[in-house]
Amino acid sequence: MDVDSYIDLMPIILLGVVFFISAIAMLYWSSKRGQLRNFDDQASTIFTEEEPEGEISDSFPSKY
Amino acid sequence: MKNLPLLFCGIFFALAFSFTGLILSSNIQIGSLNQTTQSLDENGNNIAGETLYPLKTAGLAKQGKQVYIEMGCIYCHTQQVRRQGFGADYERNWGPRQSVARDYIMQDRVLLGTMRRGPDLMHVGGRPLNADWHHLHLYNPQITSKGSNMPPFAFLYETHKIEGEPSPDALKFPPNSEYGPEEGYEIVPTRDAEALVEYLLSLKLDYSLPEAQIVE
Amino acid sequence: MDTAPQSNSQIANPYSSKDAAVRAELSEIDASIRSSALFFTVSAIFWLLAGTVFALITAYKAHEPAFMADGAWSTFGRMRSAHLNAMALGWGNNIIFAIGLWIMARLCRAPIRHGGMLTIAGIFWNVGLTIGIGGIIAGDITSVEWLEIPHYATPLLAISYALIGVWGIVAFKFRKGEHVYVSQWYILAALFWFPWLYVIAQVMIIWFPARGVVQSVTNWWFAHNVLGLWLTPMALATAYYLIPKVLGRPIYSYYLSVLGFWALAIFYNWAGVHHLIGGPIPVWLISAGIVASVMMVIPVIVVGLNHHMSVVGLHKEVWRSPTLRFTVFGAISYTLVSLIGSSMAVRSVNEITHFTDFTVGHAHHGVYAFFSMIMFGGVYYMMPRLLKREWPSATLIKLHFWGSAVGISVMLFALHVTGWIQGLEMNNPDISMLEVVQNSMPWLKARTVSGVLLSFAHVAFAVNFFWMLFAAGAVRAKQGPTLLDSSSKEGAA
Numbered sequence: 001m002d003v004d005s006y007i008d009l010m011p012i013i014l015l016g017v018v019f020f021i022s023a024i025a026m027l028y029w030s031s032k033r034g035q036l037r038n039f040d041d042q043a044s045t046i047f048t049e050e051e052p053e054g055e056i057s058d059s060f061p062s063k064y
Numbered sequence: 065m066k067n068l069p070l071l072f073c074g075i076f077f078a079l080a081f082s083f084t085g086l087i088l089s090s091n092i093q094i095g096s097l098n099q100t101t102q103s104l105d106e107n108g109n110n111i112a113g114e115t116l117y118p119l120k121t122a123g124l125a126k127q128g129k130q131v132y133i134e135m136g137c138i139y140c141h142t143q144q145v146r147r148q149g150f151g152a153d154y155e156r157n158w159g160p161r162q163s164v165a166r167d168y169i170m171q172d173r174v175l176l177g178t179m180r181r182g183p184d185l186m187h188v189g190g191r192p193l194n195a196d197w198h199h200l201h202l203y204n205p206q207i208t209s210k211g212s213n214m215p216p217f218a219f220l221y222e223t224h225k226i227e228g229e230p231s232p233d234a235l236k237f238p239p240n241s242e243y244g245p246e247e248g249y250e251i252v253p254t255r256d257a258e259a260l261v262e263y264l265l266s267l268k269l270d271y272s273l274p275e276a277q278i279v280e
Numbered sequence: 281m282d283t284a285p286q287s288n289s290q291i292a293n294p295y296s297s298k299d300a301a302v303r304a305e306l307s308e309i310d311a312s313i314r315s316s317a318l319f320f321t322v323s324a325i326f327w328l329l330a331g332t333v334f335a336l337i338t339a340y341k342a343h344e345p346a347f348m349a350d351g352a353w354s355t356f357g358r359m360r361s362a363h364l365n366a367m368a369l370g371w372g373n374n375i376i377f378a379i380g381l382w383i384m385a386r387l388c389r390a391p392i393r394h395g396g397m398l399t400i401a402g403i404f405w406n407v408g409l410t411i412g413i414g415g416i417i418a419g420d421i422t423s424v425e426w427l428e429i430p431h432y433a434t435p436l437l438a439i440s441y442a443l444i445g446v447w448g449i450v451a452f453k454f455r456k457g458e459h460v461y462v463s464q465w466y467i468l469a470a471l472f473w474f475p476w477l478y479v480i481a482q483v484m485i486i487w488f489p490a491r492g493v494v495q496s497v498t499n500w501w502f503a504h505n506v507l508g509l510w511l512t513p514m515a516l517a518t519a520y521y522l523i524p525k526v527l528g529r530p531i532y533s534y535y536l537s538v539l540g541f542w543a544l545a546i547f548y549n550w551a552g553v554h555h556l557i558g559g560p561i562p563v564w565l566i567s568a569g570i571v572a573s574v575m576m577v578i579p580v581i582v583v584g585l586n587h588h589m590s591v592v593g594l595h596k597e598v599w600r601s602p603t604l605r606f607t608v609f610g611a612i613s614y615t616l617v618s619l620i621g622s623s624m625a626v627r628s629v630n631e632i633t634h635f636t637d638f639t640v641g642h643a644h645h646g647v648y649a650f651f652s653m654i655m656f657g658g659v660y661y662m663m664p665r666l667l668k669r670e671w672p673s674a675t676l677i678k679l680h681f682w683g684s685a686v687g688i689s690v691m692l693f694a695l696h697v698t699g700w701i702q703g704l705e706m707n708n709p710d711i712s713m714l715e716v717v718q719n720s721m722p723w724l725k726a727r728t729v730s731g732v733l734l735s736f737a738h739v740a741f742a743v744n745f746f747w748m749l750f751a752a753g754a755v756r757a758k759q760g761p762t763l764l765d766s767s768s769k770e771g772a773a
Binding site for chain 3: 050
């Protein structure tokens with residue numbers, strides 16, 4: 001691949017840099033806002049009073 | 065990460081990145097390709113007076129391409145020749161050189177294909193197969209290629225009673241072929257079949273491009 | 281216990297409340313989406329059966345080319361495309377609309393508003409799809425892989441999809457409570473990604489064709505992402521919901537699930553170009569595709585590990601749950617199919633597997649053994665809660681499971697082996713193309729046999745489903761809001 005085609009690719013390389021920086025910025029912002037705290041708690045949000053944690057909630061029907 | 069806008073930004077950027085990287089940048093790179101002469105002069109310009117390649121498919125062959133699309137030929141036949149040393153495309157005589165991006169710029173619909181249940185067709189028009197062979201092969205592949213799993217396209221042909229002179233277009237079956245018509249009948253191609261064969265014969269990779277020369 | 285209903289938004293943690301009104305919330309949510317979810321599931325099952333018929337015809341024609349060869353409508357290319365679109369957009373999308381939105385609504389803890397609109401959009405989707413597949417068979421097929429539906433049907437599909445997608449995103453917007461679960465991320469992302477992919481592909485290939493092989497790049501960016509950014513996230517969302525939910529144990533590591541999500545989001549959408557390795561496109565594009573495909577090992581291992589650790593020690597429970605039998609089969613297949621996929625992107629492997637039935641086998645590995653199996657699991661979990669009835673027959677569930685599991689295993693074995701042989705033989709110019717085809721015949725026949733097994737499985741599934749739907753007098757309604765009152769637990773053995 002020659003040099004010319006790399007120059008063709010400058011826009012995409014620049015965009016890559018921009019995306020990368022914005023990804024870092026978003027991560028920083030979200031950690032500042034406490035979005036990353038108490039992470040593992042979210043794993044139990046699927047359980048409810050009706051279908052609580054610690055109970056198997058599916059089995060084969062009894063008939064046939 | 066419970067925040068919708070934040071989540072959404074991440075989701076958006078993930079796809080935007082590949083969209084820009086793959087689609088937009090290849091559009092910039094390939095979209096600017098033009099027809100060219102087989103080789104260039106010392107300044108890198110087209111040589112005046114020479115034919116520009118690739119040629120555009122026109123006329124009956126263009127209608128044939130539509131038939132090719134409607135019959136779903138692409139699901140078993142590719143139109144791309146890989147470089148020498150990567151697969152055996154070259155050794156199988158599927159093309160005298162590798163196909164490159166510029167070979168496809170004049171096509172409204174690019175039919176690269178991803179499956180080779182049968183041979184590649186990029187250069188089928190350059191192989192020693194004439195229209196008669198193609199018609200027999202399309203009518204029933206078992207006539208020309210016993211054991212093939214290509215479906216017969218007999219519905220692109222009509223059986224007529226011979227009245228007076230036999231038609232010059234009638235299929236030329238080998239003698240005593242079990243697939244031939246009854247005595248006194250002949251099988252002639254419809255316009256779709258004619259067009260399809262015209263298209264197949266027009267598929268040739270017999271020209272060089274500056275970036276892809278045919279090496280003898 | 282205070283029985284006066286109060287505004288849910290006032291309760292910090294509604295799901296641990298002793299308030300009866302709050303406890304019934306789940307049933308209320310289920311009720312809000314019942315009619316549309318049922319509509320989508322019924323449609324999905326009809327498309328599954330139709331797709332199965334197309335599949336059988338296609339599989340049989342692959343080794344008996346003279347079969348049904350009298351008309352253009354039933355030629356191989358059209359039957360194959362009808363099969364693909366019926367399965368991907370008929371079965372796949374309908375079941376996603378049913379299960380994905382149902383899980384979304386449950387996790388958002390809010391009833392779906394104006395659920396009737398969803399059903400109307402669903403009707404349009406299925407009408408559009410019927411026109412589209414009819415068009416394929418009638419000869420208006422576009423011959424663009426995964427986008428065969430003719431141009432006159434696609435706007436209808438796009439509009440009805442937009443409505444459905446917006447409903448999912450709106451449900452997320454009006455969710456209750458602080459927490460968001462990883463399944464919601466996957467569903468939200470997929471609902472957003474799919475229309476983007478679809479519209480770009482339609483515009484750049486069909487409406488305003490881009491120049492030359494830009495079309496092919498767009499085509500495979502789209503087609504691979506239908507798997508990667510639509511079917512995969514939806515199936516993973518379902519697995520992430522069902523596995524911990526059924527076992528009653530939270531997912532092993534929430535951190536890992538987040539890592540898996542973002543790794544998938546970043547890498548998967550670059551991977552599609554590996555379908556063009558050796559093709560006439562710039563080398564750097566293909567290299568990017570190969571790198572991304574190999575990087576996919578990260579999210580796959582992460583997700584696989586997470587699912588495995590969540591199940592560890594509870595294998596008996598998995599086996600006793602129809603839902604998890606299917607779902608865990610699918611989750612294991614995800615790890616396998618993705619690792620095989622990553623290795624197929626390596627140039628030296630691709631040189632052999634490209635252009636062969638290996639790819640066909642791989643596609644079925646992904647869409648059936650992974651995606652569809654998880655979705656079957658989802659249906660087995662969702663239906664009793666929507667209808668408040670049990671599945672009428674355990675035997676039919678077992679038939680479905682074994683038919684699917686054995687059928688798909690036979691198919692994958694046959695196609696991968698024959699694909700590999702085809703590849704080696706095609707790369708050897710001394711072996712004629714006709715011989716290559718001949719050598720694949722026994723394997724293609726085995727594929728047809730596997731198709732028959734899968735058909736039995738699908739019929740068993742459909743019979744059980746409609747039996748349950750119409751109750752047939754034999755099925756008693758369950759007590760309580762869902763199956764899960766401890767008093768009504770039964771049939772564990």
